Amino acid sequence: MADISTILIVDDEAKMRNLLSMMLERKGYQIDQATDGKDALKKVSAGTYDLVISDIKMPEMDGKELINRMREQNIVTPVVFITAFATVDSAVDMMRQGAADYVTKPFDESKIHIMVERALNLSRIVNENRELKQALEEKQENRQLIYESNSMGGVVDLVKNVASVDTAVLILGESGTGKEIIARHIHYQSQRSRNRFVPVNCAAISSNLVESELFGYEKGSFTGADSRRRGKFEYATGGTLFLDEIGDMPLDSQGKLLRALQEKKFQRVGGNQEIPVDVRIICATNRNLETMVQQNKFRQDLFYRINVFPISIPPLRQRKEDVVPLAMYLMQKFPFGKSHTISEGACRKLNEYPWPGNVRELANVIERCLILTRETQKITSDTLSFLKPNEPAAGGRVIVKLPPGGVQLNHVQFSLVKQALQAAGNNQTTAAKLLGLSRSKLRVLLKNMDGEQ
Structure with missing residues (x-):
């Protein structure tokens, strides 16, 4: 059409x-x-x-x-x-x-x-x-994935297998592991590569706007709808629609998404016309959808529809061989980092750090180092002195020793929240993951912090 x-x-x-x-x-x-x-x-x-x-x-x-x-x-x-x-x-x-x-x-x-x-x-x-x-710039950038580990080699093999067929893909992994990069790589290796790759962050859209964002709306369908607007499904026609953070999509919107995927057609908000769907769906999440299904927080039928070909990306701490190659690649991406070098001591320090924010955190660290060493153009272990390796004890439990004079518990809590945000590059979803919280609970903590300051 x-x-x-x-x-x-x-x-x-x-x-x-x-x-x-x-x-x-x-x-x-x-x-x-x-x-x-x-x-x-x-x-x-x-x-x-x-x-x-x-x-x-x-x-x-x-x-x-x-x-x-x-x-x-x-x-x-x-x-x-x-x-x-x-x-x-x-x-x-x-x-x-x-x-x-x-x-x-x-x-x-x-x-x-x-x-x-x-x-x-x-x-x-x-x-x-x-x-x-x-598209040409993105295709060139996504031509090669940077890795040396066997675990990422297995991921790349899966990507090659699924790219040529129009199967729904579910990419699993912690925040910052590069789920969108893998999704783009699948798109640019597929028969749809000449058409659009359209990313949608489901966590960034308020619950009352999910449908209008995905399916578009007709003029006058709600206050402020001054003209007809195409949704992401229409915009991605012939290409790939990437639904990131699919686990954060509201339940009622999940039902409408399922209908569009099953019947391969949808209606704009406020409209009656059936619009055909011609997109490949790739979804991603850092949440355990199977557990959410058991808790009735995610539709089981939608889970089966999107989980045809799952790909799990290991966190950076489990593929240490990739840290330095990724750091070298990221250095070259910044205009002021092409002449920089990195010492053996700095490489060791990068490998020792647990990278709770994964590749996204590594990119932030490299950018900071490049700014700090614009004159010397050499990253050393001293440059990375702000990195504080502090991996949790076995079982994920952290032992905190109470000072003789005691502490204000809310102050400790606020400090941990700030540290998590800093480590996650101010990404609330990643910070919540580091703290073992849901994104909504982290927002409540941040609101309380603002109220007490």
Whole structure:
């Protein structure tokens, strides 16, 4: 099914906006309106449009300032100007401003449709080129996985086996182990690699917005829905949809996701039209979904649907052989780290550290070291003095000796929370894992900390 183009019409005259809207809606376009440049800039910054048709002279912000502000914000949506008169000089000036085309008043409907189709073709070419460039960069970056351990070698073998078939994959592992990197690698080794890889962090979406984020919504379906919006399923058509932190998805949303996967179609929020699904689903989680199923916190039928081909990524502390190669690779990723070296003592210290935040924590540590050694361009064990290896005792229990004078328990608790956040690079999900808490309980602790400070 072809995508419906969305056009924003900008004019301070309601009569002109409504006339253009009627003309274009008859051709099946989705239309939104703005009363001036300031209103239009707010809309294009918040939403996605395929074309903007704008008057030049308007109060608040005129058409020329609008297109300049759009380009400053790297919004490349083509703009067509409406003008009461046009000379050769004014036409050249409009093109210099960045306009894709212009139309003079009064205009007939046939010329409007020709101009719109021409501008939309330009919009498609711009979007395709941008996405192709991004895909090529990502494909190059994901061409090689950095590892030396046998355990990661086993993971890579599984990735090679499953990449060529359209099977649902569930990637398991602690936060920061590189689950999204593995998902991207599967995508770029698959037959869908020419199309989009669309990541969605289920933990970062509030429960009342999950459905609109995944399936999109129709104009007027709820307060603030000023125009139709495609969801991630539509955006990923032909490609791969990566649902990260799937274990954090609310139960009622899990049912709608299951229906979309089973029936291979869905409806936008507030809509009745059945939209076909053509995406590969890859899910990831740092939680034990089987336990959640037993606790009625995750749907059993959805678990079976997404757990066709599970891949478990070992934490970094269980694959010490990968630490230094990853550190060397991460050094090269920073523009100011390409000439840096790392001493044997620093390598030993990296290997001794337990890496509770896994590869994400390693990346943060390497970036910090590169900044600290910009002059010497050599990372030594002294550079890594801020790393404090403190692995828990057997069985995961930590023995804390009570000082003779006692302690304030809440102060100890707050200190541990801060240390966990620091070790996790301020990632709350990872910090909660380090503390053996759920993300929601950690948020309650942080709220209490703010209240007592």
